[in-house]
Amino acid sequence: MGSNSSRIGDLPGNEHLKKFSGTESLSENDPFWNQLLSFSFPAPTSSADLKLLEEATVSVRRSLVENNPRTGNLGALIKVFLSRTKELKVSAECQNHIFIWQTHNALFIICYLLKVFICEMSEEELLLHFTYEEKSPGSYSSDSEDLLEELVCCLMQLITDIPLLDITYEISVEAVSTMVAFLSCQLFHKEVLRQSISHKYLMQGRCLPYTSKLVKTLLYNFIRQEKPPPPGAHVFSQQSDGGGLLYGLASGVATGLWTVFTLGGVGSKAAAAPALSSPLANQSLLLLLVLANLTDAADAPNPYRQAIMSFKNTQDNSPFPSSIPHAFQINFNSLYTALCEQQTSDQATLLLYTLLHQNSNIRTYMLARTDMENLVLPILEILYHVEERNSHHVYMALIILLILTEDDGFNRSIHEVAQDLNVIEEVIRMMLEIINSCLTNSLHHNPNLVYALLYKRDLFEQFRTHPSFQDIMQNIDLVITFFSSRLLQAGAELSVERVLEIIKQGVVALPKDRLKKFPELKFKYVEEEQPEEFFIPYVWSLVYNSAVGLRWNPQDIQLFTVDSD
Template identity: 60%
Template sequence: MGSNSSRIGDLPGNEHLKKFSGTESLSENDPFWNQLLSFSFPAPTSSADLKLLEEATVSVRRSLVENNPRTGNLGALIKVFLSRTKELKVSAECQNHIFIWQTHNALFIICYLLKVFICEMSEEELLLHFTYEEKSPGSYSSDSEDLLEELVCCLMQLITDIPLFLFSLLSKKHNKVLEQATQSLRGSLSSSDVPLPDYAQDLNVIEEVIRMMLEIINSCLTNSLHHNPNLVYALLYKRDLFEQFRTHPSFQDIMQNIDLVITFFSSRLLQAGAELSVERVLEIIKQGVVALPKDRLKKFPELKFKYVEEEQPEEFFIPYVWSLVYNSAVGLRWNPQDIQLFTVDSD
């Protein structure tokens, strides 16, 4: 890895990887990380690709396993990733592709190492690799758990925009089906012999899903706005998605609160001036949450979901989730002989 490495075959002798896995402790502020993360070979897209990667990095992994509890370099890499994620939105807006590319590479290395460590270590041994401090052998600090928790929380924040991304896809699908229905109707006027596709049913299904997503967003805003500054940020960033639904008869009622929130916080951002950083925008949003009168948000019936849970649901869900990881994660390779939680398909 590094700016001079673009082939998996080069990895065993790569100087950047040797330094990362060696005996020298690296600060998260070290310029070294820019060099390490500037690699360009494609990420594995199959189990076979990942097997080649694992075989090429055996010596590096062994060195890291031996030295990392003392150097804390894996923890430093995670901190580098965490600091970079704070600037991802700005980088996307500015089309800073190099920054995004390096952040992606950091996450790839972290995911790859975690996968390997999970396969080869106990939980106690794994925790030793997430913090560095003077400690007695076999002990670990709660800081390691804090770093893991921060990493998980960061990844959860990164996917905050995913529901809006799915909403964007639904909006495009809705517009496409509506356009097809319109064209089909026009065509039927000139030819009565051609049967019309049932676009009305497709539109009905799509609109039901769109309304459900709008109801979930609305519930987050009306019941826990103060816990969702990132959602407000995403709504402001993707405000154009909601334009077409403001006057749609199926969504007018549920759009009132969303429209109010977008308008309210947009006004506060305009008052704050231009060229605001992500941190400043989030700060303004958090201040605005306190200032927004709660009675201005229209109350809707509380969303309720019912499900039946077995006495020990983990007996089903843990093997099931791991089976999904094993069968669906194309870029992750797991040794079938080590699988004990579920039965591996013979094919």
């Protein structure tokens, strides 16, 4: 790395990296940092390229791990980054490409090292490396400063406060990526973490006041789906007079391309670019889901989940109750539109589920919409193309439909829309197959299901004569007829408890050989009392598979099973 364009293959012998990871302590004011941060090479965007980057920097990382506790060079780099972020907003307004370019490069190195160190070290070792010591000539002792919390707070400020422009797009993505990397310790534990440095820094102390602003910004990043700047937007020309650049940067550094690691640059091949139309929106959504699914701290609930549960529409002028922390407002119409348009991805469907399940304001708003078909049809498409989706995505789509159908108004409004859709037949049949499987394989465990079938028997009238459902309706009809007869024999004015008692008695008497056998359906049971056992591995599997510019060695992952590269 340095003022000349670099290739990944050149990194092991790079003199600037050797000095950074070596035995010499570098002050945060050393001109060396301008040289180290003036690098530009085609971005590794694919998993294969990111793997090459990791392999090419093994010797540098090992040297840094060995020497940094004494040199404090990583801490010095963080101090350089922190000092630069104070001028980012002004630099963006002044279109200072070089300053932002170098600041981005500093954050890229920090993110990369943070990700690797979290994977390879204990929390105690990690904190040791993220401690900065102000060296005094001739002094053997000094005051140390823990920079990790300061870094996290700075990242939250960068994400929420820096205006999103062409020249700030990449550093905004990198800031979100670094937050994801900071939280990635969960990947390397089989059990759900309930206490970690993530909990320590994000749920209390200096970072807590940024909670609502961060959640709001991440949601708006998802809503806006801002595309990265076009190739060539960051090309800047060489300074003809050789002067005037910040920190005495040599004029030769300004030649070449504005190349970013996470998104590719002008010189990148089209095939290497990510398929995502908005890397910032994707990365922001993943971070939001990770934050929302953090377990509660020992002495405080998850503030990010609290923010997601309580935000309101910008058109809602009613005051927030004083008991609701981290409250904010957002444009519900824009959010609804984005959710309708993005349901092809697991993470967007999971966000929809999270909002419907946890935020009553959103749920009420959506159910009152007169264009619910715009949301329901994409969900039905997930179920219709079930063979193309993973089981978790299908599961979330089904749960969303169940949540929506709890509302009678929704059922009435959507019926006319859905009756002419071919896709609805597949969905109805799937639901009937689930009911049929419960009746034929575990009827004695499902008295409440039988009760519901009897109570809502009129709903099934329309399916009996439909050619797509006649076979699957045989068992359901048999069960309804059998138990209806037993209830008639028991007399009128039966209590709920008495009806359930009759059903439980009737289960024993029902001739099982009269039930038609169908291929057994298999479903994954999810423990409702501890939803984090399902959602946290699911969210991190989405991060592992979908995050931009972040790669973890599959052999290191403990939270879930992954295939090797």
